[in-house]
Amino acid sequence: MNKEINILTIVELEKWLKDNCYPMNSYCINGNIIHEGFGLEKNGGLFQWFYTERGDKRILEYFSTEKEAVQYALNKIILDEHANRNFIGMYKSKEEAERVLKELRNRKIEYWSDIIPYGGIDDMRTRIFVIGCGIKKAQDLINK
Incomplete structure (x- = not known):
């Protein structure tokens, strides 16, 4: 510790x-x-x-x-490497996910993302998480 x-x-x-x-x-x-x-x-x-x-x-x-x-x-x-990850959204569209990821990079906000089979292998989704207090700079990007 x-x-x-x-x-x-x-x-x-x-x-x-x-x-x-x-x-x-x-x-x-x-x-x-x-x-x-x-x-x-x-x-x-x-x-x-x-x-x-x-x-x-x-x-x-x-x-x-x-x-x-x-x-x-x-x-x-x-x-716990997942503990300080703040979920900001899940995206079906690759273009929308990339738009959000690009904006996070532009703002120099640390993030983590993955792609999961949300509704099965034919329904892949990108999940995006902002690390720690980067969430304060990403409030407008949260997918509600």
Whole structure:
């Protein structure tokens, strides 16, 4: 874990994630609701790191102190290369996807994209994600 980050509480972790533009739809930190992803919460006298999917929650780790739990969660999140990817759109048209990618390059915004078989092999789609706080410079490019 990055030793320069000194976070001791769940509230501080939530603030750090938001300040660094991590999308909060995959992490349940400080009680935000997610449909799928990881989370950190206090339950009784223990802190627990968990994974939830389709309403099924599995506890993965227990911690006796908040500091230990937060440091573990922060390390897991930082090491997850997908954690700070902000989804901006999915495109069926190759031309539209390339237009958005070109604009991201012109603005020098770091991004990640892939092509997936959305509705089967004959329905390929390009997904585009902006990395971290680049999302602040790409608000007009979000495909709503």
